Amino acid sequence: MHPADRRTALLTLLLACAGASLGALLSLLIRWQLAFPGRPLPLLGALLYPDHHGAVAASSYPALFTLHGTVMIYFAVTPALSALGLVRLPPMVGLHRPAHPFLHRAALALYALGFSLLLLGLLSPFGAPAFGWTASAPLSTARSPGAGATLWLLAVACSGLGALLGSFDILSTLVVARKVAWSRLPLSAYGHLFASALNALFLPILLGALALLFSDRHLGTAHFTHPLRQGGDPLVYQHLFWIFGHPEVYILILPVWGALSDSLARAVDRPPALARAVVAAMAAVTLLSSLVYGHHLLTAGLSPLLVEGFMALTLLISLPSTAFVASWVATLHGASLRPDAAASYSLAAVAIFVLGGLTGVPLALVSTDRYLHDSAFVVGHFHLVMAATVLLGLLAMSQDALPRLGIRAPSFAVSRAHAWATALGALGVFLPMLRLGLGGAPRRLYDPSLYRYLSPLLSWQRAATAAAALLVTAQLLWLLAWWRGRR
Amino acid sequence: MPPDLSSEGHRIDALLRVSLGLTAALAAFFLLSLAWLVYRARKRASDAAPSSSAPSAYAFGLGLAVLVFGLIDLALAAGSRRAAVGPPPPDALRVEVLAQQWAWRFRYAGPDDRFGTADDVTTLNDLRLPVGRAVSMQVRSLDTSHGFFIPMLRARADTYPGRTARTWFRTAREGRGELACTVLCGDAHYQMRGEVAVLSNEQYAQWMNGLMEDQRRAAAAAPGSAPAWGWSWLP
Structure with a gap:
């Protein structure tokens, strides 16, 4: 690997690790508050909340989950996928370097700039933004004063622009510079291809929405403000955001799907079964991903015809998804498995992905979504897919990527323990969230114990919090695995 | 559940x-x-x-x-x-809901069954309904988006400033419940909680009459003090 690319990939991965560590710490603060509302935080309480006797302050709680979502998506998974693409893709297409390595270098600079702006926002007078990672208007415009919110906008724009540049490099590497026939490309390459196509199509919409938000905040416009007073409409922001926001899910998971297929195939020493069907399914999911976004707005009062159309399209996405599962099953069928670390992570990811994907069905149905929308069930569902599956997938991808960066392969025994501890920990955190949502628990409540009907569910909150502590602690096994591998 | x-x-x-x-x-x-x-x-x-x-x-x-x-x-x-529940029946009890940071205001049409008249009855964070009755609600927001959610009635309506959200249901059993906001609406989002009660018809009439009496007295003591919000019910 070219030393310059190696440095870019290493630094981008380090930044992603920093983002993931911050995101994990924030999730522990959130989990503590939900399990023990108003009680002082152990260890960090006196440092973080000296004015509240060490307990999480109500006024800072929305900032915690805003930052958690923001860093995990824009400054952990996005840069990690970008770096892993830079390392893994060129050899797959018969090249030593990607077509335009400077685009990945520019992306790294933008991720670093964005991350710094986000952290700088914490020091501003009104502190961190508190409008959720979706930054819904008008909460994110007139009702969020201060530089922190503006710096958040710029930070996310930097990450989006970085991901866009990275995707241009991947697209040109795959489409133009490729030295291997399409039919001989591994599924990982197709995963990156479709994800990059979605990035190139939909990140500009996010950047546009952020520009309009910025304009509403600072230039006196009212794109997303009360229609009767100033002519804008907050619902338009919802459309713009989710037209990007839903494909973003597939941007993060398509490369993971490809990598899971490839690493399972490698562990059984045969090509992935039904590979052509998988590529067709990836293409179908890519196409559908932008057409299903309306399921985020099923309860927003859209016309019934539109709502039922979005429900039908959302259910339709289960059909191509079946192809991935069928391929994994057929690849393992009759095979002889010599598991390596990548296969352990992949098997854990496959198990959790199926569970997480299926929990999307009740959310896709208009009638049951009427009860489950914006509940803890939604949080459990998307974390099973986007947090647990994607994390395990990234770990599987890193097994062949990190040795290429000069880090010796990790210990298999410790990696396997890490894979299963991570999978079980994730189930321990996110399955209770499904139960909480069924009990009617809305997401994003600072203190659910204020609600009589939620009081009996406190033990589920505590179970999730205990599992979260285990999940985060289990990540030390990852460091141990690489450290043991080096010896 | x-x-x-x-x-x-x-x-x-x-x-x-x-x-x-x-x-x-x-x-x-x-x-x-x-x-x-x-x-x-x-x-x-x-x-x-x-x-x-x-x-x-x-x-x-x-x-x-x-x-x-x-x-x-x-x-x-x-x-x-x-x-799916379809459109509300024409004889439904109609209630207007105004969501704002961080409270719920309810408006009943009063004896003349028309909104925006002097006999309208308003409450704060307190929704009481008669049992065995279809209830149709229109929800608006004063400031930012809010999510109107009564889990015990399986009713939800997300409201965006400048738009009117609607939901309806039929009460079947007496009991108490709670109303929560499900769309992040600021720092005190979690405190945007309301009490919901489904009462027998007698209890409901008694409560409503008491409220009307209170409001008549308040209006006589301080004319023009009635809460100035509400809208003509949308068809």
């Missing part, structure tokens, strides 16, 4: 049970198959030669799985349509 005080909520609950049951069954089937496949594949690595079926067999399996999933999707979509 919290107890259901509405007469239509059981349809949502039933569909939820069916979809979760199917989800659980499919997940269990897959996880057991995966465990079995991995167990066999591990065993084969030590003592047997690998085998595989013809690609056409896998393609057939995939086609079958897509067909089964397609049928499940169709059945669930049909179930969702069946569970």
Whole structure:
């Protein structure tokens, strides 16, 4: 690997690790508050909340989950996928370097700039933004004063622009510079291809929405403000955001799907079964991903015809998804498995992905979504897919990527323990969230114990919090695995 | 799930049970198959030669799985349509709801059954309804987006400033419940809680009469002090 690319990939991965560590710490603060509302935080309480006797302050709680979502998506998974693409893709297409390595270098600079702006926002007078990672208007415009919110906008724009540049490099590497026939490309390459196509199509919409938000905040416009007073409409922001926001899910998971297929195939020493069907399914999911976004707005009062159309399209996405599962099953069928670390992570990811994907069905149905929308069930569902599956997938991808960066392969025994501890920990955190949502628990409540009907569910909150502590602690096994591998 | 005080909520609950049951069954089937496949594949690595079926067999399996999933999707979509409540009946009790950071205001039309007149009755964070009655609600927001959610009545309406959200349900059982905001609306979002009670018709009439009497007295003591919000009911 070219030393310059190696440095870019290493630094981008380090930044992603920093983002993931911050995101994990924030999730522990959130989990503590939900399990023990108003009680002082152990260890960090006196440092973080000296004015509240060490307990999480109500006024800072929305900032915690805003930052958690923001860093995990824009400054952990996005840069990690970008770096892993830079390392893994060129050899797959018969090249030593990607077509335009400077685009990945520019992306790294933008991720670093964005991350710094986000952290700088914490020091501003009104502190961190508190409008959720979706930054819904008008909460994110007139009702969020201060530089922190503006710096958040710029930070996310930097990450989006970085991901866009990275995707241009991947697209040109795959489409133009490729030295291997399409039919001989591994599924990982197709995963990156479709994800990059979605990035190139939909990140500009996010950047546009952020520009309009910025304009509403600072230039006196009212794109997303009360229609009767100033002519804008907050619902338009919802459309713009989710037209990007839903494909973003597939941007993060398509490369993971490809990598899971490839690493399972490698562990059984045969090509992935039904590979052509998988590529067709990836293409179908890519196409559908932008057409299903309306399921985020099923309860927003859209016309019934539109709502039922979005429900039908959302259910339709289960059909191509079946192809991935069928391929994994057929690849393992009759095979002889010599598991390596990548296969352990992949098997854990496959198990959790199926569970997480299926929990999307009740959310896709208009009638049951009427009860489950914006509940803890939604949080459990998307974390099973986007947090647990994607994390395990990234770990599987890193097994062949990190040795290429000069880090010796990790210990298999410790990696396997890490894979299963991570999978079980994730189930321990996110399955209770499904139960909480069924009990009617809305997401994003600072203190659910204020609600009589939620009081009996406190033990589920505590179970999730205990599992979260285990999940985060289990990540030390990852460091141990690489450290043991080096010896 | 919290107890259901509405007469239509059981349809949502039933569909939820069916979809979760199917989800659980499919997940269990897959996880057991995966465990079995991995167990066999591990065993084969030590003592047997690998085998595989013809690609056409896998393609057939995939086609079958897509067909089964397609049928499940169709059945669930049909179930969702069946569970939908449709438009509210014309004789429904009408209530206007104004959401704002961080409270719920309710407006009943009063004896003349028209909104925006002097006999309107308003309450703060306190929604009481008669049992056995269809209730139609229109929800507006004064400032930012809010999510109107009464879990015990399986009722929800997300409201955006400048738009009117609607929901309706039929009360079936007496009981108490709570109203929560489900759309992040600022620092005190979690405190945007309301009390909901489904009362017998006598209790409801008594409560309503008491409120009207209080409001008449307040208006006489300080004319023009009635809360100035509300809108003509939208058809």
